[in-house]
Amino acid sequence: MSWPKLERRKAALVASRDLRDAVSELRLIVAMVGLTLAIPIASASGVRALAAFGGGTAVVNRLSLVGAFFVVFIPASFSLVLALESFVGERERTTLEVLLSTPLREAEIYAGKVAAVLAVSLTLCYGGLIVYCLIAFPGLGYFPLGILLALALSTICQVAAMVAGAVIISLNARTMRAANVMASFIILPMSIVLQVEAALILLGRADFLWAFALAMAVVAIVLLRMGFSGFSREALLARDVGLRNPLRRARRAVRASFETRPGIFRLIWMRRTPMLLAAAGLPFGALAGYLAGASNAVPSAVMRPVLASLIRSTGEGGPINEVATVFSHNVLAFLLVAVLAITTAGLSGFLLTFAPGFLLGFAAALSSWTLALTGIVPNGIVEIPAAIIAGGLAIQLGAAAIHMDARGGWTDRVLAAFADYVRALRWLVPALAVSAVLEVFIG
Amino acid sequence: MLEVDNLAKRYGDVVALRDLSVRVEEGECLVLLGRNGAGKTTALRCMAGVLLPTAGTVRVDGIDAAEDPTAVRARVGLMPEVPGLYERMSARAYLDHFGAIYDLEPSIRRRRIEELLETFELTDAGDRWLGTFSKGMRQKVALIRATLHRPRLILADEPTSALDPDSARRAWIYLKDLQKSGCALVICTHSMDEAEQLAGDIGIMSGGRALAVGNMVELRRHSGLKPHQEVRELPTLQDIYLAIVDNEGGLHRRELAETRTA
Numbered sequence: 001m002s003w004p005k006l007e008r009r010k011a012a013l014v015a016s017r018d019l020r021d022a023v024s025e026l027r028l029i030v031a032m033v034g035l036t037l038a039i040p041i042a043s044a045s046g047v048r049a050l051a052a053f054g055g056g057t058a059v060v061n062r063l064s065l066v067g068a069f070f071v072v073f074i075p076a077s078f079s080l081v082l083a084l085e086s087f088v089g090e091r092e093r094t095t096l097e098v099l100l101s102t103p104l105r106e107a108e109i110y111a112g113k114v115a116a117v118l119a120v121s122l123t124l125c126y127g128g129l130i131v132y133c134l135i136a137f138p139g140l141g142y143f144p145l146g147i148l149l150a151l152a153l154s155t156i157c158q159v160a161a162m163v164a165g166a167v168i169i170s171l172n173a174r175t176m177r178a179a180n181v182m183a184s185f186i187i188l189p190m191s192i193v194l195q196v197e198a199a200l201i202l203l204g205r206a207d208f209l210w211a212f213a214l215a216m217a218v219v220a221i222v223l224l225r226m227g228f229s230g231f232s233r234e235a236l237l238a239r240d241v242g243l244r245n246p247l248r249r250a251r252r253a254v255r256a257s258f259e260t261r262p263g264i265f266r267l268i269w270m271r272r273t274p275m276l277l278a279a280a281g282l283p284f285g286a287l288a289g290y291l292a293g294a295s296n297a298v299p300s301a302v303m304r305p306v307l308a309s310l311i312r313s314t315g316e317g318g319p320i321n322e323v324a325t326v327f328s329h330n331v332l333a334f335l336l337v338a339v340l341a342i343t344t345a346g347l348s349g350f351l352l353t354f355a356p357g358f359l360l361g362f363a364a365a366l367s368s369w370t371l372a373l374t375g376i377v378p379n380g381i382v383e384i385p386a387a388i389i390a391g392g393l394a395i396q397l398g399a400a401a402i403h404m405d406a407r408g409g410w411t412d413r414v415l416a417a418f419a420d421y422v423r424a425l426r427w428l429v430p431a432l433a434v435s436a437v438l439e440v441f442i443g
Numbered sequence: 444m445l446e447v448d449n450l451a452k453r454y455g456d457v458v459a460l461r462d463l464s465v466r467v468e469e470g471e472c473l474v475l476l477g478r479n480g481a482g483k484t485t486a487l488r489c490m491a492g493v494l495l496p497t498a499g500t501v502r503v504d505g506i507d508a509a510e511d512p513t514a515v516r517a518r519v520g521l522m523p524e525v526p527g528l529y530e531r532m533s534a535r536a537y538l539d540h541f542g543a544i545y546d547l548e549p550s551i552r553r554r555r556i557e558e559l560l561e562t563f564e565l566t567d568a569g570d571r572w573l574g575t576f577s578k579g580m581r582q583k584v585a586l587i588r589a590t591l592h593r594p595r596l597i598l599a600d601e602p603t604s605a606l607d608p609d610s611a612r613r614a615w616i617y618l619k620d621l622q623k624s625g626c627a628l629v630i631c632t633h634s635m636d637e638a639e640q641l642a643g644d645i646g647i648m649s650g651g652r653a654l655a656v657g658n659m660v661e662l663r664r665h666s667g668l669k670p671h672q673e674v675r676e677l678p679t680l681q682d683i684y685l686a687i688v689d690n691e692g693g694l695h696r697r698e699l700a701e702t703r704t705a
Contacts, residue, residue, distance in 0.1 A: 013543055017529070024531045098527040098588070101493050102544045103517035233493055 006107035014104065014112025015119065022082060022120050032120070035075050036127040043067040044135035051140060061142050065201050068148060071132045072155045073194060075124030079117055079159050080186065083166030084179045086113040087236065092176055096236060106231040114163055114224070121159045126152065147201065150209035154197065157216035162186055164223035168404070171231060189343075222345060222402055230404025256412075258419045264427050267420055268389060271396050274349070278391030281350045282384065285357025286364070293365025303362050319440050327436035330383070331429060337394045338421050342414065346398020352391040353384075379439035386431040393421045444469050444627040445490060445596055449499035452485050452651075459485040460651045463499070467596070467644075472618075472628040473656075474638040476684055477648035483631040484524065486648070487598045490629060491521040503596055517545070520594035524601050524631075526585035530574030534565060534584050537573055538591060545592035552591065559587040562617060563610070578605040586614060590621060597621065600631045615640050635681045645680070647687050655687050662687070 023029060047067050051060045090096040099109065129152065137143050165186045173179035193216070200208045262270060292298040333352065340348035356376075364372035376384070400417040404410060445467040452460040460482040467473045475483045488494040489501055492508040492515035501508040501515075508515045529537055535556060542552030560566045563583040568576065573584065582605045590597060597618070603611040618641060622628055632638055638645055639659075646656040655665045659680065666686040668678040678686075 010544065013540065017532075017540055021529065021531055093527075093530070094525045095527040095529055097493070097523045097525070098521075098585075101491050101516060101519075101521040101523070102541070103513050104544060105513055234495065237488065237494060 006105060006111055010104055010108040011111040011115065014099075014109055015115040018086070018113060018116035019119060022116065032075075032078070032124055035078070036124050037131060039074055040071045040128045040132035041135060043071055044132045047136045047140075057142075060140070061144075062202060062204070064136050064140065064142065065144060065147060065204065066198070067136060068129060068132055068151060069198060069201050071128045072125045072151060075128055076121055076155060076159050076162065078124060079121030079163050080166050080183060082117045082120060083114075083163040084170050084173075084183055085176065086117060086167055087170040088173045088176050088179045089170075091174075091236065100233050100236060106233065107228055110167070110228055110231050114167055114227070117163045117167075118159060121163065122156060125155050125159065129155075144204070144206070146206035147204065147209060150206045150213055151201070154209060154213035154216055157213050157220050158190075158193065158197075160220035161216055161223055162190060164220055164227050168223065168227045168230060171227065171236065226402055226404040230410075254415060254419075256415075258423070261416065261419050261423055264424060267393075267424065271392050271420070274346070274395035274399070275388055275392030277395055278349055278353050279388045281353030281391060282357040282388075285354035285359075286361035287357075288354075289358035289361025289363075290365045291361075292358070293362040298362070300366060304366075307359065307363060322440045323436045326439055327433050330432045330436065334386075334390050334425070334428060334432070337390060338397060338418070341394040341397040342401045344398060345402045346395035349391040349394025349396075349398060352394065353387050356387070378442055379435045382431050382438060383435040386428045386435065389424060390421070390428055393417070393424055397421055444471075444504060445473075445629065446502040447486075447490065447499070450486065450489055450496050450501060451498040452482075452489055452494060453497045458651055460489070463648075463651075463653050465644075465646060465653065465656055467627045467629060469595075469625045469627055470622055471643045472622055472630065472641050473644045473646060474642035475629065475631045475646045475648055476633070476635075476638060477631075478688065481648040482651040483648055484600055485651075487521065487523075487600055487629065487631060490596070491519045491598050492516045493521065518595045520589035520592065520597045522585050522589035522597070522599040522602055524604075526581040528573040528576070528581055528584060531572055533570045533572055534560065534576070535569045537584065538588055541588050542591050547592055555591055556587075559591065563587060563613065579607060579610060582606055583610065583614070586617075590617075593621075594626065596627045596629070598629050601633065602630060603634070603637055604632075611637070635679070635684065639680050647684060649688055659683075 044067065047060065047064045050063060087096065090099065129148075133148070166183065169179055169182045169185065173182055197209075197212060200212055261267075268275060293300065293303070337348045337352045360372050360376060363375065397414070397417040397420075400413040403413065445465070447463055447465045450460060450463040451458070463482070463486055465473060475486065477483050485494065489496050489508065490503070492501075492503070492512035495509050495512070503515045504518050506514050506518070529540075532540070538556045538559075539552060542556065543549075547555070556569075557566070560569050563586070565580065565583060565587075568580065573581065576584065582602070586599070586602055589599065599618075602618070603614050606614060615637070618628060618630075622641075628641065630637070630641060642658075644656060644658055645662060647654045647662070655662055657665065662680075662683050663678060666678070666683045668682055668686050
């Protein structure tokens, strides 16, 4: 994965201009200072008041962490507004063409704009966090440095992910109104991310927060990379204001994506790299599951009900019913994997083989490999290759979803990868039916 | 300096430009005339290395715009039709910002900015925010910005459309001085006065094509117009332009009618 060349001084010029613009608006400054000072002071005062008026230590300690999360989160939301405005705002104010006519490279313009938004947002986040810590913690007898550092790092990554995503929207939207509507693509996933983060903070486990920060860093890098690759002067100066007859165009695009696609054997050969990745998921999952079971990293008390529920889910009421249940579960899993591949960058494709491998390894750790393997023979002979093919195609679909190209064609690439998946289902679904029969009648 | 060969540009299904070929040497000026939507702005953007051609080539100073657009943009000064200024920046800060982008030394850009602000009578307004400037003042700032780094090729889209006659004359003198110093100019305009003042060659465009390119004598011959009989006066550029565009329109209508009949 190569990053485009850029001259830092040039990117800094773009960033300094945008920063100057952001801080020259008095109303914005008032809002920023208000958020950086008023909310942290109010939150910290609340924590101190609770401590002074007899709140239990555990409650006060937890509340102080939630307060820190709250103080950091609200200014971070500012980044979304500023980032959404970065390109589409210039386009609406007609200043974009001038910027694009300079010798600045695409990467310099993009990096400068992202840096300006990050600078404002992180100043607000960290300013607020420092003010909060200075008021809330002195004399409290509790200062969770590890969690606060992990929170600070995950904030950078979260803001970077949000900004990178918003800049991609800003690059592709024609008007500020459209950009605001499209912002829901960021707000909805981010609301889930924030709930997860809040839960981790309440658990009080710094190690989980570090892992969370790492995951957010990966997301931010992927989104930044997408933004760099998808930056196109052509698209920014294009005159279209939206698609006419969107349904008809979508129908045509879907039909076109199904034409001239390769047959199943050629497809497997063409997609051998993602399929090898998917194939690797099974042994890696088995190894991880075995280690998790043997070392008790995941308590067997947690996993036993999962394994039991999987066995129960084969259904009751005769072999035909069992075949139908196994078959429908597997088909549902294959369909979900394809849909999720687009939003998980293909991770769901890897999990399609990794997760069963993990369960197999875990079961082996609790009993033996021989016993565990009897659970997947003979149906696995058909089911595992089907899962590898589906997993590989889902990884390809995810890769197409995160691959941006300045020449455009994102929709075509994703539709082609999706068409490959759907066409492969013509072979995979019968394979799953055979596998279900084998599992119930011979397994 | 500028070599354009068989340049074509499509936006999706729309053909904005087709088969445009022009040459502009150092110290020469080409004026592009044409109706709205004739493809002039797209041609300028392709020449500036902002848009990549769908077909054909654009070379500035021997550099292919498709191969090294950054180097082309460094040699070109583009003045779009809309000035596109940052409203919350003073004229001095704005010009300084663009001077820095074009790698001008701070002392040189300060000196040039002051000289040019004086040339365009903007010295006193130099520290005001650009948002408070009139339309004409904005156009002057845009012209200064496009020429601040002394580009080898200036591409200007209606550079004096918002200027009063006196300021327009001042701008023409300034552009002619740049031309004399070896700079090549391509100017799009609807003003026949401006075209006659500045042009060496004139290109008349319609429907994304150049209908005719040449100097006044060549265009007059192309148009088929004779001197006015009564006063033996040569046809003006306005007459020539209308004759060429109308001929093309008539031809187009005839072609359309023939297609329908067939």
